[in-house]
Amino acid sequence: MSALAAFCLVTVLFLVPRDLFFAETRDVEVWLGFELRGAAALATAPLHWAIFLVGAWGFWFRRPWILPCAATYVFYISLSHLVWSEASPNGSGWPMGLVQALAIACPGVLLVLAHRRAKARRPAED
Numbered sequence: 001m002s003a004l005a006a007f008c009l010v011t012v013l014f015l016v017p018r019d020l021f022f023a024e025t026r027d028v029e030v031w032l033g034f035e036l037r038g039a040a041a042l043a044t045a046p047l048h049w050a051i052f053l054v055g056a057w058g059f060w061f062r063r064p065w066i067l068p069c070a071a072t073y074v075f076y077i078s079l080s081h082l083v084w085s086e087a088s089p090n091g092s093g094w095p096m097g098l099v100q101a102l103a104i105a106c107p108g109v110l111l112v113l114a115h116r117r118a119k120a121r122r123p124a125e126d
Contacts, residue, residue, distance in 0.1 A: 004070070005059035008052045015052070019045040032076075033083020035090075064122075067115035074108035 018025045019042070029041040029048070036044055051073065058066030078101040085097025 001059045001062050001066075005056045008056035008059060012049050012052045012056070015045070015049055019048075030080060030084055033080040033085075033087055035084070035088055064118075067111050067118065071108045071111035071115065074111060075105060078102075078104040078108065 019029075020026065026045075027037055027041055029036045029044050031044065035041075055066065055070060055073070057063075058069065081104055082094065082097040082101040085091035085100065086094045091097065
C-alpha cells in the first residue's frame with residue numbers, strides 16, 4: 001500500500017508543474033476521453049491533483065475504501081483511453097484504444113482482487 005501511496009504522490013509532483021508551467025501540456029486535460037482545452041483545462045487540472053492526493057492519503061493510511069475506489073478510477077481511465085482514441089484527432093482509432101483499455105484495466109483487476117482478499121481477511125462486522 002505504501003508503494004501505491006508513493007506512486008500517487010509522485011504523480012501529483014509530476015502533474016502540478018506540468019499543468020502549470022509547460023504550455024503544451026497545460027492547455028489540455030482529458031475527462032472521460034474528451035479533451036478540454038484552454039481555461040477549462042487549467043480550471044479542471046486541480047481535480048486530477050486532488051484525486052491523486054486523496055489516493056495517496058487513502059493508500060498511506062490503508063483506508064478500507066481505497067482499493068475499490070482506486071480500481072474504479074483505473075477502469076475509468078481505461079474507458080477514457082478507448083473513448084479518446086476514437087474521439088480525439090490525436091487518437092489512433094478504436095482498435096488501438098481497445099488494446100490500451102485492456103492493458104490499463106489489468107491493474108484495476110489486481111486492485112479488485114486485492115480488495116476481495118483484504119475483505120476476506122477482515123473479521124466479520126456486526
